[in-house]
Amino acid sequence: MILIVDDRPENILPLRKILELHQFPVDSAESGEEALKKVLKNNYSVIILDVQMPGMDGFEVANAIAGFSKARDTSIIFLSAVNTEKKFITKGYSSGGIDYLTKPVDPDILVLKVKTLHRLYKQQEELREAQKALQKEVEVRKRAQEALAERMQELQSVMESLPQIAFTVTTDGRIEYVNNHWFLYSKDAHTFPELHPDDHSVCEGWEVARVCGEEFVREVRLCDLHTKAYRFYLLRIVPVRQEGSILRWVGTFSDIHSQKVTAEMLEQEVSKRTQELLAKNNELERTNHELQQFAWVVSHDLKEPLRKIQVFNDMVKENYLKDNPEAVSYLDRSIRASARMSRLIKDLLAYSQLTVPAPFMPTNLNELMQELLVDFEETISRKKAKITIETLPVVEIVPGRIRQVFQNLISNALKFSRQDQAPEISIRAELISRKDIDSPASETGDYCRIVVEDNGIGFDEKFLDRIFVIFQRLETQGNYEGTGIGLAIAKKNIDKHGGLIWARSKVNEGSQFVIVLPLVQRPEPVVVMKS
Known part of the structure; x- marks a missing residue:
């Protein structure tokens, strides 16, 4: 805004019209006192000040305005029709005026001067804003630097308290700080500890990691300055980031010599x-x-x-x-x-041959069972036994050995039958999800569970831990013939197939033998021992 100060309204009016014609907002005052009040309330880029005024003249007003901090960037142009001598012009400049014009004034010259001074005022305002922003930025940076220095001091304090060798590295790879442990392996704070000749590639690896901004971890051997012996250390250097940028790197050497020697x-x-x-x-x-x-x-x-x-x-x-x-x-x-001795020799021979490797092959258990029942036709007929076999799956097995398993189970079911009741034997199967006796059924399972159940004399389950042990019998020789090897053979055969076998029973209520077999044999993982 432009302020025109003149005690005569007829002088103010033409100047106002000229300035407003050039899009300048204009204010006016008809005395020095009024002008000072307005300067205290408003901001003016240029003041056009008449020299000859009653009361306070223009020089006195200019001296007063010069004392206002608010108007320190305001330019004053003196106008005078009477005081045109050099001494008055000099006094005008010394009073704080930027220019001194005599009347009559050339309107074009006046407008050009006002434009120039107004633009200068705006530039000074922008400069002040820039200075404020710069000062604020300086303060922010100063606080950040102080906080960084404080964190760095904390970091150094922590590093001094560490049992490891600790150090920091600048972004360009210079060693910035080291703790006291460093000097056990290096003569000064700027020289990397001496490495074993076979570990010199570590330096190249660290340089690549630094350029890529990645954490670096490597086992190294450092030379102790006093003993000249090499010790194993784990070197770890990690970047410290702030807002995505790496500020520095923090590294540690952790002593792993004891663990390494023990491991070796x-x-x-x-x-x-x-x-x-x-x-x-x-x-x-x-x-x-x-x-x-x-x-x-x-x-x-x-x-x-x-x-x-x-x-x-x-x-x-x-x-x-x-x-x-x-x-x-x-x-x-x-x-x-x-005869008993002959059976015992036969069973012992069968048990000893279980360790001999034999090939697995997909086998239809239904066909195997039908072939097996032919061997028991005479016993089944004599005891009027009833055997029920549900549909059984195709399983990858050693047929002869699984035949031994079912042969023993069916033979026992026929042998240990009750005197007053014909033997009833049922064989059923279902797919299950995992290798577990009580696993839930699953149509897509990898294992099958086969249950052989009878209505024979049964046994007390407190003897479960004995029935699959060789030569263990729950019945006396006089009551039932046998060698005590059959179930041991069955268990060993099932173990060879990677399966499970278990039993459930009650005295005089029959027995139930449960077998779990994998449908497909998978080779066991080979463990390679390092020499």
Whole structure:
């Protein structure tokens, strides 16, 4: 805004019209006192001030305005029609005036001067705003620098309290700060600790990580300045970021020498034990093979004498002792004992051969069961047994060994039947989701659960931990024939197939044997031991 100060309204009016014609907002005052009041209330870019006025003249008004901080950027143009001498012009400039014009004034010149001074006022306002913004920015940066320095001091305090070697690195890779532990491995704060000759590639790796802005972790060996011995350390250097930019890097060397030495010793011990284990395993395999050969030879050599004992006993009984009931009784007992011994040798031979590897193949269990039942036709008919077999799945098995399992289970169900009731045996199967006796049924399961259930004499479940152990019998030899090996053979066969077998029973209420088998055999993972 432009302020025109003149005691004569007829002088103010033409100046107002000229300035308003050039889009300047204009205000006016008819005395020095009124002008000072308006200057205190409003901001003016230019004041056009008449020199000759009653009361306060223009020079006095200019001196007063110069004392106002609010008007320090306001330009004053003096106008005078009377005081045109040099001394008055000089006094006008010394009073704070920017220009001194004499009347009559050239309107164009006046407008140009006002435009120039108004533009200067606006520029000064913009400069003041810029200065304020710059000052505010300086204050913000100063506070940020102080906060950063405070955090840096805290960081250094923390680093000094660490048991590790700790240091900071600037963004251009210079070491900025190190704690006291640093000097155990370096002579000064700007030299990296001496590395083992085989670890010099660490420096290149760190440089790549620094350029990429990525965390760097590596095992290194540092040379102790006093002992000249190398110790293992874990070097970790991480970037410290603020608003996405990396301010610095913080690094630590953590002493892992004890763990590393222990790990190496443990690895050597593991390697040693592995070699010993391999040697023992080879020895065990050789011994096992020898035992299999021995079992086969022994059983074969024992069968022939037993067969002769049985034949000769039968011949003596039929040809020489028909009339001696007491002798016949003794011979019958001898024949039965020979038969039991023959069965025992046969079962022992079967048990010893379970360790021999055999190929797995997809097998239809329904066909296997039908073939198996042919072997029991005479017993089934004699005991009037009823056997129900539901649809069974195709399973990848060793057919001969799973046949042994079901042969033993069906044989036991027929053998341990109640005297007053015909045997009833049911065999059913379903797919399940996992290898678990009580797993829920699942049409897409990878395992099958087969249940063999009978209505026989049963047994007390407190003996469950005994029935699958070789030579363990729950019934006396006099009541039921058997060797106590059948269920042990069944369990070992199921174990070889990666399955499970379990039993549920109550005395005089029958038994239930549950088998879980994988539908497809998967090779076991090979564990490679490092030497």
